[in-house]
Amino acid sequence: MTRIACLWIPWFTAAAHLRSEPSLGDRPLAVLTGTSPAARVNEANSAAREHGVHPGMAEAEARARCPQLVTRSVSEVLVASARHAMLDAALGVSPRVEDGGPGMVYADIDGLGRLFGDDVAIARRLLRAARAVGLTGHVGVAGSRTAARIAARGSQSITVVPRGDDETWLASASLDMLELPAALAETLARWGVVTLGALATLPRNGLAVRLGAVGLVAQAQARGEDREPFVPYTPPPFWEEAQGLDWEIDSWPALAVVVGTVLERLCARLATAYVSADVLVVRLGLATGAHDERMVSLAYPSRQASAMLSLIGLEIEAHPVAAAVTHVSISAHAVRVTPGPATLWQPPSPAVRDLAAVLARLAALVGRENVGSPVVLDSHRPDAIMLTTFDPSSGGELAEASGGEPAPRLAFRRLRPPRPVDVDAVSGDPRGVRLRADRAAAMEPVVACAGPWRASGQWWDERAWARDEWDVAFADGLLCRLSHDRLTGHWYLDGAYD
């Protein structure tokens, strides 16, 4: 049987603004739309509502009712960040969550009992995860999303509907909880239907004839049935947190406070979903109307706000911002970091942090272009290789799966670049090779050779190549590969077998 938990954050827009300014605490807050004197209350928190402040009210009236009222202009960015934060928090508890709109998240908690305990324990975990990202809400647990949503809107912070009792539990709930279209609600009120139980018991056929599909959907909801399928939420590759400023900032110490706050919110989100960031994209809105965007790559995936703040500070001090800052937005590329080997049966591998430090030291020693994993390119051109970032976790399947260890194969030591050599060739076959650069040196006689192995490519452009390859053995046992460039006629020593 499906179990759904609904996390609901009351007065969500106000909660999103409180999340960005935790110092406001329990003070009455009203979020305004429009500009003064025509500003109106868009949302108010519970403390403001206790003083009679409600959405739609003029700012002047709200201030008259609640003199200590704190007001903020509505910020869509903050609301969007809080909405994503809620989803991330729920993802830390359940792998299947659905976005139920602003301030509402559904989590499929079926089967989580073995991990976290009973429904109450899971609900507590959800509340803790929400609190970790700066949001305080209610949780309802039931067998359907409708019942869970109605349960979450109860007065208790956790409401659990007993398994299989959704319809019975919903029967006494008011019809207003369904938030039906006004016309439908008015019609039902005219019929004297005021509870969900009354709506659930209406004859289905008659309801369909009189109210159509809308009526049937409402009745299904009243019975605790979900008509719409569960749509799982997939987190975006970049997780964003933003902060608009009411004033302009033109120095890093002042900006660091704002950036630090944004980073802490971002890292709290990453922590609740057990992921880390490997790249940060910092976007600064400037007073001139322009935008300043910069990318900060972390040496290893992390969710430490202090380290990120230091890196961003170094970046901004090295390349100062052109104008005063009025808006800060930071996106993090989220990656899942495995603390050890990918599977239980794999040998241990270097810790991510240690490996990042080692790679940085090696890059400082030999240059970044000389450290990495070799990749063989899809080309017949000799030595068609490149280096990529070393990431051992991206390795192929293991030997046990692919049929054991391979047979001994001969390795080749390649000269880079190939060394030009003088070759004494008789009817195309190399008979002697002067391996030393000294012209006076004697030709080394070739005791055996194999070839030619002809290859060519890219004849369609300027990088055309055509060559014959020979494997040659010398009297002292040296086994080399020679190549004859058919375009220039030169001979080269490609390397030696070893």
Added chain:
Amino acid sequence: MQDWLPERGEITEVVGRLSSGRTSLGVRWLAALTSRGAVTALVDTDNVFDPTSAMRAGVDLHRLLWVRCRGRRDTALCAMDVLVRCPGFALVVLDTGEVPPRLALTAAFRLKLVVRRSDIALVILTRRRLSGPAATVALETMPAGVEWAGQRPRRLDALRTSLHPLRPQRARHPVTGEASRPARWRWSA
């Protein structure tokens, strides 16, 4: 001997001239370990490693960290030092090339301690002995012939080499003192 792998926490030296199978042996060990999911590293002093032949030999290149030192021998030693201090690598191979650097005996024993502490198998492919008694195992590779196949054009079929243990001393027979029989290898081209 064919299935033998360098011991973790110890230094293994493979000494040999060109075309003696020295590199093939190192690549063989890299293949054996990377195919089991282990993480390995190769410090390539002269930039001579050929990923194409290594891939054919079974090396999982994703699990191989290739450090190219472009002929700088001291840098190669420093790179090896950095790598052997990072636990988690199953095997670090130092290919010193044809002109190996000098390594003081005290430095060699310090290296032995580091390798033992980080539990990494360190393999040194070299032309002559480098770490002296600090190496737990020292092997010498020698060419033993080339096999060709076909008529014209002929093709290189295999390289035969032999492997002679130099260290430890117990590789010799305890009574007669005769060296144990060298292992024969056949490397398919």
